[in-house]
Amino acid sequence: MTEYFLHIAIISGLYIILALSLNLIIGYCGQVSLGHAAFYGLGAYTSALITIHWQVSFFLALPVAAVVAALFGLGLGIPTLRLKDDYLAIVTLGFGVIVDLILLNLDVTGGPDGLARIPPPRLGGIDFRDKVWYLLLVALVVAFTLGLISRLVHSRHGRALKAIRDHEITARVMGINASAYKISIFTLAAGLAGLAGSLYAHYITFINPESFGLHTSILVLTMVVLGGMGSILGSVVGAGVLTILPELFRRFADYQDLAYGAMLIALLIWRPQGLLGSGKISRKFSLAKNRAKKER
Amino acid sequence: MLTLKSVHSYYGSLHVLKGVSLHVRAGEIVALLGANGAGKTTTLKTISGLLKPRKGQVEFQGEDISRLSAEAIVQRGIAHVPEGRRVFSSLSVAANLELGAFARRDHQAVKSDLQEIQERFPILRERAKQPAGTLSGGEQQILAMARALMARPKLLLLDEPSMGLAPRLVKQIFAIIRHLQETGTTILLIEQNARAALKVADRGYVMETGRISLDGTAAELMDHNEVKRAYLGKGYQEVWEE
Amino acid sequence: MLLQQILNGLTAGSVYALIALGYTMIYGILGLINFAQGELYMAGAFATVLLLTAYKVNFFVAFFFGMGVAAVLGVILERIAFRPLRGGHPLVPLISAIGASIFLQSLALLLFGPADRSFPIQFEFAALEIAGVSVSTLQLAIFGAALFFMALLVAFVKYTKFGKAIMATALDQDTARLMGINVDRMIAITFFIGSALSGAAGIMMAIYYNTTYPRMGLLPGLKAFSAAVLGGVGNIPGAIVGGLLLGVAENLGAGYLSSGYKDAVAFAILIIVLLVRPKGLLGGRSH
Numbered sequence: 001m002t003e004y005f006l007h008i009a010i011i012s013g014l015y016i017i018l019a020l021s022l023n024l025i026i027g028y029c030g031q032v033s034l035g036h037a038a039f040y041g042l043g044a045y046t047s048a049l050i051t052i053h054w055q056v057s058f059f060l061a062l063p064v065a066a067v068v069a070a071l072f073g074l075g076l077g078i079p080t081l082r083l084k085d086d087y088l089a090i091v092t093l094g095f096g097v098i099v100d101l102i103l104l105n106l107d108v109t110g111g112p113d114g115l116a117r118i119p120p121p122r123l124g125g126i127d128f129r130d131k132v133w134y135l136l137l138v139a140l141v142v143a144f145t146l147g148l149i150s151r152l153v154h155s156r157h158g159r160a161l162k163a164i165r166d167h168e169i170t171a172r173v174m175g176i177n178a179s180a181y182k183i184s185i186f187t188l189a190a191g192l193a194g195l196a197g198s199l200y201a202h203y204i205t206f207i208n209p210e211s212f213g214l215h216t217s218i219l220v221l222t223m224v225v226l227g228g229m230g231s232i233l234g235s236v237v238g239a240g241v242l243t244i245l246p247e248l249f250r251r252f253a254d255y256q257d258l259a260y261g262a263m264l265i266a267l268l269i270w271r272p273q274g275l276l277g278s279g280k281i282s283r284k285f286s287l288a289k290n291r292a293k294k295e296r
Numbered sequence: 297m298l299t300l301k302s303v304h305s306y307y308g309s310l311h312v313l314k315g316v317s318l319h320v321r322a323g324e325i326v327a328l329l330g331a332n333g334a335g336k337t338t339t340l341k342t343i344s345g346l347l348k349p350r351k352g353q354v355e356f357q358g359e360d361i362s363r364l365s366a367e368a369i370v371q372r373g374i375a376h377v378p379e380g381r382r383v384f385s386s387l388s389v390a391a392n393l394e395l396g397a398f399a400r401r402d403h404q405a406v407k408s409d410l411q412e413i414q415e416r417f418p419i420l421r422e423r424a425k426q427p428a429g430t431l432s433g434g435e436q437q438i439l440a441m442a443r444a445l446m447a448r449p450k451l452l453l454l455d456e457p458s459m460g461l462a463p464r465l466v467k468q469i470f471a472i473i474r475h476l477q478e479t480g481t482t483i484l485l486i487e488q489n490a491r492a493a494l495k496v497a498d499r500g501y502v503m504e505t506g507r508i509s510l511d512g513t514a515a516e517l518m519d520h521n522e523v524k525r526a527y528l529g530k531g532y533q534e535v536w537e538e
Numbered sequence: 539m540l541l542q543q544i545l546n547g548l549t550a551g552s553v554y555a556l557i558a559l560g561y562t563m564i565y566g567i568l569g570l571i572n573f574a575q576g577e578l579y580m581a582g583a584f585a586t587v588l589l590l591t592a593y594k595v596n597f598f599v600a601f602f603f604g605m606g607v608a609a610v611l612g613v614i615l616e617r618i619a620f621r622p623l624r625g626g627h628p629l630v631p632l633i634s635a636i637g638a639s640i641f642l643q644s645l646a647l648l649l650f651g652p653a654d655r656s657f658p659i660q661f662e663f664a665a666l667e668i669a670g671v672s673v674s675t676l677q678l679a680i681f682g683a684a685l686f687f688m689a690l691l692v693a694f695v696k697y698t699k700f701g702k703a704i705m706a707t708a709l710d711q712d713t714a715r716l717m718g719i720n721v722d723r724m725i726a727i728t729f730f731i732g733s734a735l736s737g738a739a740g741i742m743m744a745i746y747y748n749t750t751y752p753r754m755g756l757l758p759g760l761k762a763f764s765a766a767v768l769g770g771v772g773n774i775p776g777a778i779v780g781g782l783l784l785g786v787a788e789n790l791g792a793g794y795l796s797s798g799y800k801d802a803v804a805f806a807i808l809i810i811v812l813l814v815r816p817k818g819l820l821g822g823r824s825h
Contacts, residue, residue, distance in 0.1 A: 026629065030627070030629060031629065032629055032632060032633060032636075034636070076809075078813075079809055079812045079813040080809075080812055087767075087812060089571070089573075089632055089636070090571060090760065090763050090764075090767075090808070091805070091808060091809060091812065093760060094760055094764070094804070094805030094808055094809070095805065097757070097760065097801060097802070097805060098802045098805050098806075101798065101799060101801060101802050102802075105798040105799070214756075218636065218640050221633065221636065225633060229629075254647075254648060255644075255648070256644075257640050257641075257643070257644035257647075258641055258644040258645055258648065260637070260640060260641075261637045261638065261639070261640035261641025261642070261643075261644065262637070262641055263637070264633055264634060264636065264637025264640075265618065265619050265634050265637040265638060265641070268623055268630050268631075268633060268634045268637075269622045269623065269634075272626070272630060344716060345715075346712055346715065346716070365715075365720075366715035366716060366718075367715060367718045367719065367720045370716065370717065370718035371718055375716070376716045378712070378713055378716060382710055382712075382713040384705070384706045384709045384710060384713070385709065386705070386709065387702060387705055387706065387709070391702045391705075394699065394702065395702055395703060395706050395714075395717045395719070396717060398699065398703055398717045398718045398719050399717070399718025399719075443717075444716075447717070447718065
């Protein structure tokens with residue numbers, strides 16, 4: 001039983017990292033990524049491949065996975081983030097499909113069968129097959145992510161980002177390179193998703209393309225919207241709730257996607273700020289203020 | 297014909313009209329003057345239903361229209377020519393005119409009105425197939441007014457019809473306004489060019505920060521020192537009386 | 539070989555173009571990408587297949603029934619998932635559309651199961667040989683039907699009162715209201731038409747590939763979106779050209795590069811277009 005709770009805690013931790021990173025894109029780029037699971041998958045496969053084939057230590061593979069995912073994020077962000085509106089969503093969705101196709105078609109990724117026997121991390125005498133240790137490891141990465149995001153938000157760059165978020169045109173006039181900032185944020189978020197992917201691969205030790213499809217991207221999006229777009233704590237809570245709830249309602253697993261779809265629409269209509277959103281970013285997504293702006 | 301009773305309008309939380317009362321009688325031209333941001337355009341938007349007043353009433357021919365949608369208000373006989381003309385630039389001139397009559401059901405009469413309007417403004421016939429966006433500023437203003445006339449309005453709301461036009465065209469626009477009055481259309485007119493407006497108008501109102509600060513006949517306002525100082529500067533005189 | 543690929547591409551492309559028209563019209567009038575367009579495509583196909591399985595109705599009756607179901611579903615979708623959210627941050631209706639898409643997909647999965655369904659009517663199609671290229675009459679029929687619907691749409695937009703009113707609403711909602719145009723109704727009509735076209739596209743593909751399944755709309759939906767971007771979003775002729783070009787490019791890619799990556803061609807094109815010419819070939823709304 002303890003094992004089971006530890007497992008849920010570890011999975012929650014991974015989703016917290018994913019939700020936090022997606023929330024960065026939504027909060028600061030004002031766009032949605034539907035390919036977040038692809039970055040997660042890129043991290044997982046990178047990490048798995050280099051540890052299997054080159055016997056690289058997990059602790060080196062983890063940052064490498066993040067860097068590879070981030071590079072893909074950079075490549076995707078440059079053409080799309082300069083554009084306004086909702087292009088990123090579709091482009092990232094398409095990116096997700098391409099990544100899926102590549103993982104399914106390449107020999108090195110094992111096609112639909114995926115990769116097995118991914119080595120669990122080892123450090124000195126510590127065996128991370130013990131779930132307590134693995135949870136500790138995940139918790140450390142979650143803490144690192146939270147620390148990074150809160151430092152970013154409170155830094156000089158954070159203020160520039162807020163200026164872009166609140167009034168992009170004014171920010172541009174003030175000489176802030178909004179596109180560069182958005183691309184950096186997107187790259188960072190992709191890297192964080194890669195980190196989560198690596199942690200997932202070495203925990204489960206068996207991966208296939210199924211775990212990194214659109215379903216996962218939408219699950220993470222639902223977590224962010226449930227917790228409150230733009231709210232850091234909200235993402236943590238949203239990820240926790242949506243990891244634990246399905247466990248409680250296993251019998252209704254078939255209805256899970258149906259529920260997520262309905263939940264997204266219902267939340268946006270009745271509670272666009274989510275469970276915990278109340279800050280400036282969340283208000284941006286609630287309707288009243290925007291309606292007022294439009295009327296003028 | 298039209299009566300506003302202490303109307304309050306907001307843009308979101310911004311209180312723009314703070315109790316505007318005015319009236320327009322059938323057959324009149326009434327000018328609405330005032331500085332930028334005084335609330336003139338907002339007043340017209342509130343009348344035509346693009347904005348809903350939060351307090352107060354807008355009555356048209358004895359009916360309270362303040363809760364009606366913009367579409368319903370057009371059908372009651374109020375046509376609004378918005379600021380900046382707002383022609384449908386990628387649609388043809390003819391399509392713009394047809395859309396002016398969108399709310400009408402008397403298709404035969406619409407056809408003959410179209411003929412009549414194209415006769416009165418030959419440019420609109422010559423350019424009928426051209427996209428409206430390719431017309432010059434003055435032609436677009438004429439199109440915008442003609443489009444509004446296609447609704448056969450009883451009351452025409454004109455928002456800055458002379459804005460950005462050359463003096464010769466300004467004259468032409470005001471000649472049209474005068475002609476419309478003669479043919480029985482009632483007009484509520486916003487103008488920066490106060491002298492020109494008061495020349496055609498019967499009466500006028502002056503707005504300041506969301507309220508009516510002054511009203512009177514056109515002649516009274518023209519002589520009023522306040523109005524002279526604030527709105528009848530030399531520049532306008534030159535434009536109108538060259 | 540080359541000519542053959544182009545021909546196959548035009549068939550698929552004409553279907554993408556039909557869906558792309560829906561995207562472009564809805565984008566034009568609401569400024570939003572209707573993510574659930576692919577699901578309306580799926581709904582049209584399912585409605586037709588189910589009707590034909592249950593009752594022995596005429597094929598054309600079933601075809602228009604499928605289009606009707608997609609159209610009505612589109613209108614309901616707008617009413618529930620978009621209208622309450624109008625005027626908000628652009629992300630909000632986008633996420634709502636994603637929600638609607640996943641909802642409809644999983645609903646179809648629950649109602650119809652994950653298995654493929656073949657098309658209930660087996661048509662007898664002849665293979666013609668024209669200049670060394672083999673063309674089936676099915677391909678010709680699909681291409682012809684798609685062109686017919688496109689022509690119908692263009693005529694509607696250009697020559698009817700409601701078509702012009704829809705264009706006016708897309709250009710300037712407030713001024714459209716001043717003409718007495720009911721904006722909500724125009725948006726509903728746009729959804730009705732766009733969804734009906736997607737439904738028709740779905741039915742044609744269900745016949746062409748002889749399969750109907752809950753996730754069938756995902757890829758064509760995405761590809762049609764790429765087609766709309768390629769032609770210039772908000773631009774009706776652009777959607778048609780974009781769809782045809784995309785279909786051809788995809789088939790050439792599959793024929794000359796690798797068939798495993800056929801589905802990737804559309805997204806590669808999408809990304810390249812966004813990099814090089816974000817307004818699309820024929821120019822759309824500025825982004």
